[in-house]
């Protein structure tokens with residue numbers, strides 16, 4: 001997968017419109033005409049480990065690109081003005097129709113998410129989620145299907161993103 005970095009694709013200043021928007025010497029771009037800067041930081045995302053009473057891990061199958069058809073953890077990007085914990089609860093409700101009783105952060109991993117000919121530098125934050133009621137479990141939103149896997153049965157080659165593989169491994173080894 002080719003990377004498309006903003007610093008390589010953007011050339012027009014979003015403030016004054018000049019054809020003078022250039023990479024700075026750090027993680028920003030700067031307009032050579034008006035001097036305004038734009039910082040390129042990581043996009044926050046949450047990845048959720050949901051475990052049932054048998055200690056099996058709930059994995060989803062991706063409905064859309066990137067990594068369409070591959071296994072994933074439920075989760076997604078954190079919205080503007082949203083906490084990571086709020087994103088966990090929203091995503092688990094949207095994707096699986098489940099209510100999260102408690103969420104505990106256990107670690108993070110980085111990812112390069114390719115979407116729409118742009119590379120998003122993502123920080124995936126792993127949360128262990130407690131769910132007491134699975135009776136309403138159903139795949140929706142950008143999830144095609146979901147299933148519980150015993151830790152020894154997880155096929156890591158089927159997990160679409162390296163950062164998600166790393167988080168599942170870290171959770172299992174903790």
Ligand SMILES: [Zn+2]
Pocket residue numbers: 013014015016017018031032033034035036
């Ligand atoms: Zn400018």
